[in-house]
Amino acid sequence: MSAGVATSLVTNAAGRRVPTHVNGRQESPYNGVNQQTPTGTKATPPIRSSADYPTNGDKRVRDLETALRLCGLRDGMTISSHHHLRNGDRVALTALQTAARMGAKDLVWFPSASFPCHEPVIDLMKSGAVHHIEGSMNGPLGDYCSHGHMRGLGVLRSHGGRWQAVQDGEVHIDIAVIAAPTADFFGNADGSHGRSACGSLGFALADSVYADRVIVVTDNLVPFPCVPWQIQGNNVDYVVEVDSIGDPSMIVSGTTQITRSPDRLRISELVARFLRDSGIMRDGFSFQAGAGGIALAFVDYLAGMMKQANVKAGFVRGGSTKYLVDLLNEGLIGYILDGQTFDLDAVKSIASNPRHVATSPFTSYNFHGKGNFASLVDAAVLGATEVDVNFNANVVTHSDGRLLHGIGGWQNCLFAGCTILAVPSFRDRIPVIVDEVTTVTGPGELIDIVATERGIAINPRRQDLLDAVKGKGLPIRPIEELQAEVEKICGGKPAKPRLLDRPVAVVKWVDGTVLDTVWQVVDDNPYAPKVSGGE
Amino acid sequence: MPAVAKISELRRGEAGRGGDDIRSDLYVSFEERGSGGIEIGLRSRVELYYGEVIRRQVHDVLRTLGVEHALIEIVDEGALPFVIAARIEAAVRRAGLAQRKSVLPEAVTLAAPSQRDRLRRSRLYLPGNEPKYFINAGLHGPDAVILDLEDSVHYAEKDAARLLVRNALRAVDFGVAERMVRINQLPLGLADLEEIVPQSPDLILVPKVETAAQISDVVGAIDSIAKGVGVTRPIWLMPILESALGIENAFAIATASDRIAAITLGLEDYTADLGVAKTAGGSESLYARMRVVNAAHAAHVQAIDSVYGDVADTEGLLHWGEASRAMGFEGMGCIHPVQIEIIHRAFAPAPNELEKALAIVAAFDEAQARGLGVVSLGSKMIDAPVVQRAVKLVALAKKMGISADQAPAGEAS
Numbered sequence: 001m002s003a004g005v006a007t008s009l010v011t012n013a014a015g016r017r018v019p020t021h022v023n024g025r026q027e028s029p030y031n032g033v034n035q036q037t038p039t040g041t042k043a044t045p046p047i048r049s050s051a052d053y054p055t056n057g058d059k060r061v062r063d064l065e066t067a068l069r070l071c072g073l074r075d076g077m078t079i080s081s082h083h084h085l086r087n088g089d090r091v092a093l094t095a096l097q098t099a100a101r102m103g104a105k106d107l108v109w110f111p112s113a114s115f116p117c118h119e120p121v122i123d124l125m126k127s128g129a130v131h132h133i134e135g136s137m138n139g140p141l142g143d144y145c146s147h148g149h150m151r152g153l154g155v156l157r158s159h160g161g162r163w164q165a166v167q168d169g170e171v172h173i174d175i176a177v178i179a180a181p182t183a184d185f186f187g188n189a190d191g192s193h194g195r196s197a198c199g200s201l202g203f204a205l206a207d208s209v210y211a212d213r214v215i216v217v218t219d220n221l222v223p224f225p226c227v228p229w230q231i232q233g234n235n236v237d238y239v240v241e242v243d244s245i246g247d248p249s250m251i252v253s254g255t256t257q258i259t260r261s262p263d264r265l266r267i268s269e270l271v272a273r274f275l276r277d278s279g280i281m282r283d284g285f286s287f288q289a290g291a292g293g294i295a296l297a298f299v300d301y302l303a304g305m306m307k308q309a310n311v312k313a314g315f316v317r318g319g320s321t322k323y324l325v326d327l328l329n330e331g332l333i334g335y336i337l338d339g340q341t342f343d344l345d346a347v348k349s350i351a352s353n354p355r356h357v358a359t360s361p362f363t364s365y366n367f368h369g370k371g372n373f374a375s376l377v378d379a380a381v382l383g384a385t386e387v388d389v390n391f392n393a394n395v396v397t398h399s400d401g402r403l404l405h406g407i408g409g410w411q412n413c414l415f416a417g418c419t420i421l422a423v424p425s426f427r428d429r430i431p432v433i434v435d436e437v438t439t440v441t442g443p444g445e446l447i448d449i450v451a452t453e454r455g456i457a458i459n460p461r462r463q464d465l466l467d468a469v470k471g472k473g474l475p476i477r478p479i480e481e482l483q484a485e486v487e488k489i490c491g492g493k494p495a496k497p498r499l500l501d502r503p504v505a506v507v508k509w510v511d512g513t514v515l516d517t518v519w520q521v522v523d524d525n526p527y528a529p530k531v532s533g534g535e
Numbered sequence: 536m537p538a539v540a541k542i543s544e545l546r547r548g549e550a551g552r553g554g555d556d557i558r559s560d561l562y563v564s565f566e567e568r569g570s571g572g573i574e575i576g577l578r579s580r581v582e583l584y585y586g587e588v589i590r591r592q593v594h595d596v597l598r599t600l601g602v603e604h605a606l607i608e609i610v611d612e613g614a615l616p617f618v619i620a621a622r623i624e625a626a627v628r629r630a631g632l633a634q635r636k637s638v639l640p641e642a643v644t645l646a647a648p649s650q651r652d653r654l655r656r657s658r659l660y661l662p663g664n665e666p667k668y669f670i671n672a673g674l675h676g677p678d679a680v681i682l683d684l685e686d687s688v689h690y691a692e693k694d695a696a697r698l699l700v701r702n703a704l705r706a707v708d709f710g711v712a713e714r715m716v717r718i719n720q721l722p723l724g725l726a727d728l729e730e731i732v733p734q735s736p737d738l739i740l741v742p743k744v745e746t747a748a749q750i751s752d753v754v755g756a757i758d759s760i761a762k763g764v765g766v767t768r769p770i771w772l773m774p775i776l777e778s779a780l781g782i783e784n785a786f787a788i789a790t791a792s793d794r795i796a797a798i799t800l801g802l803e804d805y806t807a808d809l810g811v812a813k814t815a816g817g818s819e820s821l822y823a824r825m826r827v828v829n830a831a832h833a834a835h836v837q838a839i840d841s842v843y844g845d846v847a848d849t850e851g852l853l854h855w856g857e858a859s860r861a862m863g864f865e866g867m868g869c870i871h872p873v874q875i876e877i878i879h880r881a882f883a884p885a886p887n888e889l890e891k892a893l894a895i896v897a898a899f900d901e902a903q904a905r906g907l908g909v910v911s912l913g914s915k916m917i918d919a920p921v922v923q924r925a926v927k928l929v930a931l932a933k934k935m936g937i938s939a940d941q942a943p944a945g946e947a948s
Binding site for chain 2: 262263265266399400427428429430453454489490491492494495497
């Protein structure tokens with residue numbers, strides 16, 4: 001029934017069964033960290049001529065429908081969109097709905113991430129307009145895919161992996177639709193100004209370079225030139241002006257709040273103490289932390305320790321928030337290299353502070369480049385839904401097997417000097433440290449620390465870190481001991497939910513190989529915890 | 536109980552809470568049946584992982600309670616086993632069954648028995664009917680946790696909270712924190728003691744104490760229950776003085792029993808009794824606090840301060856704590872774990888203070904070794920009380936794990 005069902009399954013280097021073919025395309029199974037050597041040349045977008053574009057530079061067309069028609073919309077095309085407008089985005093859904101109204105069938109939607117606001121794409125899949133999604137899925141979209149309703153296989157990639165897939169020609173984008181908070185008629189576009197300002201547009205950069213056709217959609221058309229131009233008009237085919245590209249209140253939060261949960265605060269503090277006591281926190285060091293509750297509190301604790309020790313960070317990779325911006329303004333950090341801008345203060349900062357720099361998945365994360373920033377970072381603080389006793393971790397599925405979360409930059413950040421998973425030791429009654437994760441999203445050899453409220457486990461591969469914090473008074477404990485303690489509290493090992501032997505999605509590693517398979521769920525658990533969207 | 540009850544005699548009971556905003560608790564609805572065995576209706580957040588384990592536990596608990604036929608419906612929000620047992624027991628008891636029976640969870644290994652004069656800088660309040668806060672409370676490093684059955688528990692929930700706290704005392708590992716329980720005033724507090732005392736709490740806080748006789752009543756009840764079940768670990772008392780009369784009787788109360796390890800005061804009730812506003816500066820309660828300090832020291836028990844209510848104001852808490860220590864208190868209450876570390880800092884000797892004390896102690900030791908009657912430091916002669924205070928301070932700092940260079944207290948690794 002599904003065009004994308006694998007012809008066969010093989011066991012990869014992570015010991016996981018993965019399909020040899022995904023949506024009709026042959027794939028390489030995961031081969032180990034740094035084991036897959038790419039060959040060949042990058043994808044080649046078609047050559048265009050200025051002669052075919054207006055000499056006055058005005059690429060505006062009446063509406064999205066006109067733009068899609070001029071782009072040659074056909075059945076089976078791949079249409080891309082981007083999540084810098086997060087849950088406030090109106091452009092991706094409008095583009096897909098317009099294409100459906102125009103009669104297009106079997107489209108592949110290739111978002112950089114999907115959010116709960118994209119739930120109506122389910123209707124488009126039911127009607128046949130959209131064949132499948134290659135991108136993160138969660139909430140209702142994740143459930144739809146997890147229950148095997150999607151006609152093709154979902155393909156989950158990291159932000160860097162998405163760039164790699166486009167650049168390597170694994171995914172050919174027919175039409176890229178880029179939502180732009182500010183643009184000019186030539187197609188130059190910027191994200192840090194306008195009423196729908198969102199910060200960096202980095203996620204759309206690969207699409208603007210490699211797609212056959214590029215449409216910029218804006219609700220803030222400014223006279224040429226739109227500066228800065230993170231998206232260059234020279235890559236853009238058409239510009240569409242609309243009343244609104246999104247709901248500003250959902251694009252950025254007014255203020256991001258530090259968690260008040262005592263357990264999460266304790267985890268955050270332990271992570272900060274670990275960085276201090278291991279010596280990673282030293283003049284000129286760098287770190288990355290997202291906008292989640294634990295990450296924000298971690299930044300707050302670390303900032304206090306940096307001030308006390310009179311230590312300054314060279315640069316910090318965001319997810320930027322008010323908290324990072326305050327540190328930048330206080331001179332505690334040299335630069336913010338920003339991948340995603342989460343709140344109003346951060347958007348204001350990126351628009352005005354030259355030390356707050358917009359980056360892209362190319363500069364930060366692309367594994368098939370001549371290096372990337374993620375591996376220059378001294379410490380990355382990340383989350384996970386599960387981690388096993390060999391430090392393999394899961395970030396895409398809930399322990400019941402349902403798609404819960406996109407990969408985001410998570411896989412890419414594993415290349416940091418010290419990778420820290422900051423997680424509670426159990427959620428509700430469900431232990432986070434397990435014998436085997438439901439879906440391997442990151443190989444254990446790249447994960448150094450699991451920090452929980454009950455103690456910190458250091459990967460035995462990192463004897464250097466074990467030595468560095470010896471005698472420093474941190475609660476360092478073997479991961480098996482943490483697991484046993486939590487299982488005792490929770491009343492034994494949790495049962496493993498049964499999954500059907502039918503793939504619904506695959507998880508790609510940063511080099512384009514297939515790391516694991518997401519299987520169709522059997523048990524409908526309507527009473528499972530509610531999930532919110534995210535990349 | 537007859538094997539088959541008449542329909543008209545069948546009884547119902549409910550306990551606990553469920554719903555989207557509830558975590559780590561459960562709602563239980565119990566209905567006695569005349570026949571047909573046990574029927575379980577379970578809706579659980581963790582059905583896929585622990586559904587079968589929960590069903591097994593329900594059968595075990597009901598069997599222990601002597602229930603053979605019943606319909607039991609559960610909405611579980613990820614509650615831990617000791618909570619599930621307490622809620623089922625509460626629902627069954629509310630149905631009027633199993634009055635003399637209980638289901639005790641497996642007991643964790645307890646830390647060493649509590650010393651009368653142990654450190655009591657911080658005591659973390661845990662509302663007795665909110666199980667989600669219990670399991671990790673000890674991780675935050677308070678000197679004590681207080682499982683509260685009094686003001687934080689609604690009157691209608693006293694019976695259920697009592698069972699929950701009883702089970703927590705057995706099943707939750709609070710680490711090295713002293714396990715305290717705040718009971719209700721007698722006579723309600725007697726029912727609390729019946730459930731609590733057999734689980735060897737380290738200390739019982741007795742609220743709204745106004746006379747020494749009230750302490751004698753509590754001590755009598757503890758003695759008889761402890762003797763009946765063979766509890767041998769010490770159970771200390773900390774009376775809370777919360778009225779003008781209680782403050783007046785502070786010394787009599789502090790000396791009412793050998794079990795008393797500390798006295799403290801409750802400023803909300805005290806200021807209400809006086810009919811004055813409770814201010815941030817606390818000048819209205821200055822006399823009460825000083826009276827408590829003096830009475831405690833006269834009775835050779837610890838003087839423990841009230842709580843600081845504004846969790847967000849960490850600066851204010853630090854100042855309050857420092858002033859409190861300067862006044863002669865040895866600790867205070869916490870209403871949120873973030874207050875613990877700040878309170879420990881406030882009650883720690885300052886570096887220069889400790890340095891000076893160490894020098895005095897060294898001079899004293901040297902004088903002793905040389906057989907000198909007079910202790911001198913540099914050109915100054917040191918009086919005996921000064922030496923005594925320095926010795927006390929050095930001993931206290933050692934207890935707190937503080938050395939002269941102020942290395943932070945480490946955690947066991």
